[in-house]
Amino acid sequence: xxxxxxxxxxxxxxxxxxxxxxxxxxxxxxxxxxxxxxxxxxxxxxxxxxxxxxxxxxxxxxxxxxxxxxxxxxxxxxxxxxxxxxxxxxxxxxxxxxxxxxxxxxxxxxxxxxxxxxxxxxxxxxxxxxxxxxxxxxxxxxxxxxxxxxxxxxxxxxxxxxxxxxxxxxxxxxxxxxxxxxxxxxxxxxxxxxxxxxxxxxxxxxxxxxxxxxxxxxxxxxxxxxxxxxxxxxxxxxxxxxxxxxxxxxxxxxxxxxxxxxxxxxxxxxxxxxxxxxxxxxxxxxxxxxxxxxxxxxxxxxxxxxxxxxxxxxxxxxxxxxxxxxxxxxxxxxxxxxxxxxxxxxxxxxxxxxxxxxxxxxxxxxxxxxxxxxxxxxxxxxxxxxxxxxxxxxxxxxxxxxxxxxxxxxxxxxxxxxxxxxxxxxxxxxxxxxxxxxxxxxxxxxxxx
Amino acid sequence: xxxxxxxxxxxxxxxxxxxxxxxxxxxxxxxxxxxxxxxxxxxxxxxxxxxxxxxxxxxxxxxxxxxxxxxxxxxxxxxxxxxxxxxxxxxxxxxxxxxxxxxxxxxxxxxxxxxxxxxxxxxxxxxxxxxxxxxxxxxxxxxxxxxxxxxxxxxxxxxxxxxxxxxxxxxxxxxxxxxxxxxxxxxxxxxxxxxxxxxxxxxxxxxxxxxxxxxxxxxxxxxxxxxxxxxxxxxxxxxxxxxxxxxxxxxxxxxxxxxxxxxxxxxxxxxxxxxxxxxxxxxxxxxxxxxxxxxxxxxxxxxxxxxxxxxxxxxxxxxxxxxxxxxxxxxxxxxxxxxxxxxxxxxxxxxxxxxxxxxxxxxxxxxxxxxxxxxxxxxxxxxxxxxxxxxxxxxxxxxxxxxxxxxxxxxxxxxxxxxxxxxxxxxxxxxxxxxxxxxxxxxxxxxxx
Numbered sequence: 001x002x003x004x005x006x007x008x009x010x011x012x013x014x015x016x017x018x019x020x021x022x023x024x025x026x027x028x029x030x031x032x033x034x035x036x037x038x039x040x041x042x043x044x045x046x047x048x049x050x051x052x053x054x055x056x057x058x059x060x061x062x063x064x065x066x067x068x069x070x071x072x073x074x075x076x077x078x079x080x081x082x083x084x085x086x087x088x089x090x091x092x093x094x095x096x097x098x099x100x101x102x103x104x105x106x107x108x109x110x111x112x113x114x115x116x117x118x119x120x121x122x123x124x125x126x127x128x129x130x131x132x133x134x135x136x137x138x139x140x141x142x143x144x145x146x147x148x149x150x151x152x153x154x155x156x157x158x159x160x161x162x163x164x165x166x167x168x169x170x171x172x173x174x175x176x177x178x179x180x181x182x183x184x185x186x187x188x189x190x191x192x193x194x195x196x197x198x199x200x201x202x203x204x205x206x207x208x209x210x211x212x213x214x215x216x217x218x219x220x221x222x223x224x225x226x227x228x229x230x231x232x233x234x235x236x237x238x239x240x241x242x243x244x245x246x247x248x249x250x251x252x253x254x255x256x257x258x259x260x261x262x263x264x265x266x267x268x269x270x271x272x273x274x275x276x277x278x279x280x281x282x283x284x285x286x287x288x289x290x291x292x293x294x295x296x297x298x299x300x301x302x303x304x305x306x307x308x309x310x311x312x313x314x315x316x317x318x319x320x321x322x323x324x325x326x327x328x329x330x331x332x333x334x335x336x337x338x339x340x341x342x343x344x345x346x347x348x349x350x351x352x353x354x355x356x357x358x359x360x361x362x363x364x365x366x367x368x369x370x371x372x373x374x375x376x377x378x379x380x381x382x383x384x385x386x387x388x389x390x391x392x393x394x395x396x397x398x399x400x401x402x403x404x405x406x407x408x409x410x411x412x413x414x415x416x417x418x419x420x421x422x423x424x425x426x427x428x429x430x431x432x433x434x435x436x437x438x439x440x441x442x443x444x445x446x447x448x449x
Numbered sequence: 450x451x452x453x454x455x456x457x458x459x460x461x462x463x464x465x466x467x468x469x470x471x472x473x474x475x476x477x478x479x480x481x482x483x484x485x486x487x488x489x490x491x492x493x494x495x496x497x498x499x500x501x502x503x504x505x506x507x508x509x510x511x512x513x514x515x516x517x518x519x520x521x522x523x524x525x526x527x528x529x530x531x532x533x534x535x536x537x538x539x540x541x542x543x544x545x546x547x548x549x550x551x552x553x554x555x556x557x558x559x560x561x562x563x564x565x566x567x568x569x570x571x572x573x574x575x576x577x578x579x580x581x582x583x584x585x586x587x588x589x590x591x592x593x594x595x596x597x598x599x600x601x602x603x604x605x606x607x608x609x610x611x612x613x614x615x616x617x618x619x620x621x622x623x624x625x626x627x628x629x630x631x632x633x634x635x636x637x638x639x640x641x642x643x644x645x646x647x648x649x650x651x652x653x654x655x656x657x658x659x660x661x662x663x664x665x666x667x668x669x670x671x672x673x674x675x676x677x678x679x680x681x682x683x684x685x686x687x688x689x690x691x692x693x694x695x696x697x698x699x700x701x702x703x704x705x706x707x708x709x710x711x712x713x714x715x716x717x718x719x720x721x722x723x724x725x726x727x728x729x730x731x732x733x734x735x736x737x738x739x740x741x742x743x744x745x746x747x748x749x750x751x752x753x754x755x756x757x758x759x760x761x762x763x764x765x766x767x768x769x770x771x772x773x774x775x776x777x778x779x780x781x782x783x784x785x786x787x788x789x790x791x792x793x794x795x796x797x798x799x800x801x802x803x804x805x806x807x808x809x810x811x812x813x814x815x816x817x818x819x820x821x822x823x824x825x826x827x828x829x830x831x832x833x834x835x836x837x838x839x840x841x842x843x844x845x846x847x848x849x850x851x852x853x854x855x856x857x858x859x860x861x862x863x864x865x866x867x868x869x870x871x872x873x874x875x876x877x878x879x880x881x882x883x884x885x886x887x888x889x890x891x892x893x894x895x896x897x898x
Contacts, residue, residue: 087667087788134618161874167784167819169583169855172870174879178627182620199674218536225648229724230679275678335616339536370616406618421621425610430623436885
């Protein structure tokens with residue numbers, strides 16, 4: 001076990017990707033294995049010393065940001081693939097392993113590990129699990145939770161709980177792993193995981209569709225679910241405000257509907273994964289032609305190559321380059337019932353503009369999963385008025401019975417807003433769990449609840 | 450709220466389907482709604498009176514069997530579909546609603562609710578959730594847990610926790626529903642649920658395959674996963690001992706390989722669900738022909754009609770008629786890593802015969818899910834020697850790092866064997882949760898942990 005203090009604390013361990021200033025931890029502890037994690041937690045538990053678990057430090061809400069006077073427990077040395085079981089379709093990994101390494105190992109074994117997000121090269125799988133990461137393919141494969149079969153976890157007092165289950169079905173007592181998935185390191189430290197791999201798709205079909213309005217989007221979603229069935233792997237909606245910035249202001253992004261002078265009401269990127277190119281590629285093309293003939297989709301472009309597909313995804317991924325296009329802005333990640341998203345977007349746009357003169361906002365998201373992303377900014381302002389924007393965004397989330405975090409988690413940044421999405425009874429039950437598992441409150445204190 | 454005592458207690462409330470004698474509860478309480486459930490629990494909590502939640506009473510392990518001096522809280526009056534949200538793909542139901550009613554409502558709305566089991570007409574959805582029911586299509590759709598988006602639950606002290614989430618993605622704090630799914634009514638009483646519906650498949654393809662040995666089964670599973678991909682909805686293996694009893698001793702079951710004099714090593718029923726009969730039916734046929742040509746599958750029959758498909762499923766479902774064929778027997782539902790199932794079956798068969806002269810056993814299961822069913826009996830005996838059989842079956846489960854219950858749960862019947870599948874640390878953590886949520890121990894005491 002390595003312990004670094006004072007000026008030996010690496011800069012990387014002083015913050016995550018959340019927009020907050022760095023914080024110096026008391027020390028960075030870097031265990032070499034589960035026994036070290038257990039020993040470190042036992043010592044801290046006895047001493048009443050707070051501990052912040054750290055993975056790849058790519059979280060957006062402050063879940064792994066250090067706390068002054070607390071130990072940062074970084075799992076960066078616990079890296080590796082321990083086993084691939086082709087018959088069970090499982091991969092067993094150490095928690096510090098970067099997501100991209102897990103993806104590659106599954107691929108090398110002839111399988112597919114579908115969890116994917118922008119930070120894939122630096123985020124750790126243990127962090128993906130403790131934040132229950134989502135991403136683009138949730139509509140088909142679920143969140144990180146749905147890809148997890150077994151876990152090894154160290155409790156705050158150092159107890160190692162090993163549940164490295166490989167079976168899809170196991171009803172022998174409580175399914176304990178769900179306590180630790182998505183609880184952002186507040187109940188235990190994940191050290192190992194058994195993950196479910198999927199068969200490798202043989203072909204990827206991608207299309208961009210222009211639609212008249214949100215009713216058309218909902219109709220297209222219903223048709224895609226029905227006709228593409230389980231092949232449907234992404235259904236990404238972009239409102240016109242997003243589309244215009246992405247295609248006109250971000251360098252390297254091409255408008256696939258160049259020359260189309262119509263003002264469209266919404267844009268949808270559809271992806272499907274097939275098992276046989278000879279069957280599934282024409283099926284996808286025929287399906288889309290039918291949607292055009294039925295009048296549901298005024299315009300559409302189907303990718304004819306991998307580079308076409310990448311270009312279409314480029315419009316959707318342009319959001320990561322918005323800092324150049326629009327300057328400082330606040331990104332949100334709210335959950336909403338699918339049917340209400342357009343009403344929410346309209347209300348939010350109007351309310352933001354009314355509350356903050358000159359404020360702008362744009363909307364996009366995984367609507368089939370109930371997940372809307374939005375970006376708000378005040379052109380020309382060095383910093384967007386955070387409190388006022390959050391009050392509008394989360395106030396409407398409460399009104400629409402949505403969630404203040406669909407995928408990024410709560411951490412410290414969204415903690416003030418948790419009550420906008422969860423009832424007092426739910427929050428009280430979360431506190432009961434926290435108290436039962438961590439009675440001294442040493443694990444990631446002040447985060448989530 | 451109805452309260453029935455003494456001779457007014459209906460016989461149906463005195464037992465579930467587990468092989469145990471009936472038990473008279475102190476009273477049967479039949480709440481009309483969540484408020485009644487809350488009031489009943491609050492009163493019992495104050496009085497320190499034990500409560501056994503009851504749904505359709507079809508459980509196989511004693512989870513809802515009454516306890517003397519305890520209240521039976523039957524949700525049988527809380528029946529109904531509250532909402533279908535076609536855009537979100539969700540159905541909101543009261544916990545006492547029979548599974549078949551939920552299936553039918555989804556179907557009427559143009560959707561598919563894939564959870565299915567033999568007791569569908571009488572089991573309640575709340576019971577399906579509290580036992581995390583499985584069934585035949587887990588390989589494609591997951592367990593009851595994976596179909597649940599939101600829950601309303603009443604805690605032992607009467608607190609109502611409402612988390613009727615409709616979104617696939619919601620990371621705002623701990624995901625509390627997983628505490629109550631699969632914990633067999635020991636942590637709270639489920640009163641309402643938001644369930645995820647799926648698109649309705651347009652066609653069903655079914656085939657029965659004969660294979661040389663288990664290595665061939667594993668190769669066929671890998672090929673089915675790869676080539677049928679997400680269309681694969683069932684992969685049911687039957688060992689020859691099961692096959693022979695099912696096809697020769699159960700009336701109404703026809704051997705689809707009649708006239709084939711080869712001694713096969715294993716049989717597999719494969720089902721796939723497609724979205725377009727014109728594409729998916731020929732795809733399935735071609736795939737199977739390829740397997741025959743490659744020599745993986747010595748013989749196969751593809752269903753040409755719904756009645757063909759039903760006949761093939763009839764062989765797999767024959768197990769429910771075994772009482773007529775073989776007399777009294779003990780059914781098991783163990784979890785095992787897929788690769789080890791044949792070794793387990795061989796060892797179990799030999800060890801049972803060695804330990805109990807004349808004992809027989811047979812094997813079948815959902816191998817892709819890691820779930821093996823086995824049936825053990827002693828021909829001619831009025832009652833099979835339960836303890837000796839369980840020692841062999843569960844002793845080997847421990848040796849193979851399996852689960853003593855893949856889908857039926859623990860209840861009271863399997864409680865003595867929980868330690869064969871879970872570590873002392875896991876069981877201690879289950880007890881910590883039980884104590885935190887139910888400090889007075891009034892909810893389903895003595896069950897699971």
